[in-house]
Amino acid sequence: MTSRQASWGLSRLRAPLNRWREEGASFQDGVLALVLALLAFAPTLSNIGAQIGDLPERPASVLSIALTLAQTLPLAARRRWPAACLAVVAAAFAAHQALGFATTFGSMGLYVALYSAGAHQVRFRRSTAAAASAGYVALAFVLNRLGSPLGVADFSAFYLTLAAIWLVGSSVCVRRSQEAERRRLAAEVATAAERARIARELHDVVTHHVTAMVVQADAAQFLITSAPERAGEGLVAVSDTGRRALRELRYLLGVLEATGESAAAEAARAERAPTLGRVTDLVEGARRSGQPVEFSEQGERRPQQVNVELAAYRVVQEALTNAMKHAAGQPTRVSVHHGGERIEITVITDGSAGSPQAAPVLHGPGPQGGRGLAGLRARVRMLDGQLGAGPRPEGGFEVRATIPTKPLQE
Numbered sequence: 260m261t262s263r264q265a266s267w268g269l270s271r272l273r274a275p276l277n278r279w280r281e282e283g284a285s286f287q288d289g290v291l292a293l294v295l296a297l298l299a300f301a302p303t304l305s306n307i308g309a310q311i312g313d314l315p316e317r318p319a320s321v322l323s324i325a326l327t328l329a330q331t332l333p334l335a336a337r338r339r340w341p342a343a344c345l346a347v348v349a350a351a352f353a354a355h356q357a358l359g360f361a362t363t364f365g366s367m368g369l370y371v372a373l374y375s376a377g378a379h380q381v382r383f384r385r386s387t388a389a390a391a392s393a394g395y396v397a398l399a400f401v402l403n404r405l406g407s408p409l410g411v412a413d414f415s416a417f418y419l420t421l422a423a424i425w426l427v428g429s430s431v432c433v434r435r436s437q438e439a440e441r442r443r444l445a446a447e448v449a450t451a452a453e454r455a456r457i458a459r460e461l462h463d464v465v466t467h468h469v470t471a472m473v474v475q476a477d478a479a480q481f482l483i484t485s486a487p488e489r490a491g492e493g494l495v496a497v498s499d500t501g502r503r504a505l506r507e508l509r510y511l512l513g514v515l516e517a518t519g520e521s522a523a524a525e526a527a528r529a530e531r532a533p534t535l536g537r538v539t540d541l542v543e544g545a546r547r548s549g550q551p552v553e554f555s556e557q558g559e560r561r562p563q564q565v566n567v568e569l570a571a572y573r574v575v576q577e578a579l580t581n582a583m584k585h586a587a588g589q590p591t592r593v594s595v596h597h598g599g600e601r602i603e604i605t606v607i608t609d610g611s612a613g614s615p616q617a618a619p620v621l622h623g624p625g626p627q628g629g630r631g632l633a634g635l636r637a638r639v640r641m642l643d644g645q646l647g648a649g650p651r652p653e654g655g656f657e658v659r660a661t662i663p664t665k666p667l668q669e
Contacts, residue, residue: 284338291371292334299327299365308366309352311417312402313409314359323360326351330368337375342387348372349391353398357405370424377428378435388425395421459634460511468504470580472497474548474587496547503540538575542593545579551590552579558597563664570638570662571595571602574646577635578606578658586610586656601644602662610655635660 298304317323329351337344352369373391380387399414479494542554563571575593582591586608596603632648639646644662651657 285335288337288339289335292332292337292368295334295365295368295371296328296331299331299363301364304364306362308362308364309369310356310362310366311398311409311414312356312359312405312407314356314402314405314407316361317359319361322358323355326355326358326360327363327365330355331365334368334371334375337372338379341372341376341379342383345372345376345387345391349394353394353401356398357401369421373421373424374428377425378431379428381432384429391421391425392418455637457511459638462634465504465508466577466580468500468507470584471500471544471548472504474550474583478549496544499547500544503544538572538593538595541572541576541579545583545591548583549588550579550583551588552582553590553592554595555593556595556597560597561664563602567602567642567662567664570642570644571604571660573638574604574635574658574660574662575606577632578608578648581656581658582606582608589655598664600664602664604658604660604662606658607651608656 330348333344333347348368349372352366355366376387376391395418402409402414476497479497539554542552545552575595579591579593582589590609592605592607594603594605594607596605635648636646639660639662642662644660646658646660648658649656
């Protein structure tokens with residue numbers, strides 16, 4: 260019973276605190292200035308405040324009340340106009356001290372204004388600090404001329420106190436700037452990573468299907484003159500490949516527009532995502548393009564996470580795309596092995612040693628292949644997997660990938 264009462268009491272305290280945090284800075288600063296102004300006239304707090312000079316005390320008057328309010332009410336703009344707030348509060352404090360009025364709690368406004376200027380003044384920070392220091396030196400000189408019993412050490416000690424408050428605010432400003440820069444850099448890195456991911460997805464989808472459609476269209480063009488009765492099959496294959504490309508592009512666009520959607524919509528997109536179960540569609544499409552492909556699958560296929568299924572699908576897709584593009588008509592063998600902790604994929608395209616088909620270039624210049632191979636390696640590496648690709652000693656080309664798996668519920 261006691262723990263329930265305690266938690267209920269804490270919840271009652273959190274509610275107003277949360278409402279206070281939700282209010283704007285102007286409202287919060289206005290409340291702070293008003294509270295400090297009211298406390299300045301509380302008799303019990305009359306001995307608490309900033310004080311320098313020790314001049315003979317004068318009785319309170321309308322002018323002293325005005326100077327006290329001038330040290331507190333401007334704090335309502337301490338974050339919006341920190342330099343102006345400090346100038347008004349400091350001038351009122353200096354006049355209050357020089358005229359010898361009694362110390363009030365309102366003089367604490369000087370400390371708050373100094374901290375606010377250090378924490379929130381972005382432009383002309385050095386100029387503001389220099390002007391404040393010069394103003395203090397002038398105040399010390401005036402107080403000394405008016406007969407203040409304080410010496411250089413006393414004025415220096417008070418100045419160091421004010422400087423320490425400014426430095427505390429400055430450290431907050433520096434940390435805030437560093438945090439903003441960190442968030443900016445993190446956003447740039449995330450944006451670059453997202454652009455790279457989108458580029459990989461578009462490359463995988465467009466390159467594979469367009470390559471297949473070009474091969475199928477070339478075959479249909481050849482059959483129109485040599486075997487007209489079979490030309491229709493090639494055109495049907497082009498149409499089917501185009502529809503498959505549109506389906507995958509719609510899925511990709513759905514992923515890109517997924518921000519803020521419900522879990523049900525996310526699940527629906529996952530159902531449309533290319534998966535290992537649809538590798539047979541890739542094999543069938545390659546066969547229709549005239550590529551002799553053998554497909555074998557060992558082990559028990561279990562549901563995997565979407566990124567694992569998609570990565571495995573893309574490995575087969577990219578390997579078949581390169582086989583159709585660089586080793587057209589050469590026998591290709593696709594093997595998928597489902598293990599307990601990983602999926603192993605092997606795609607071998609035959610070719611005689613030293614032939615052009617023995618070491619096809621993977622979409623781009625360079626000894627390590629182009630965007631297709633680089634994108635595959637990055638995708639598999641993100642899943643802690645490995646991908647290797649290169650020519651075989653006996654001729655042909657081999658792509659081999661190992662992708663760690665986890666049960667879907669994890």
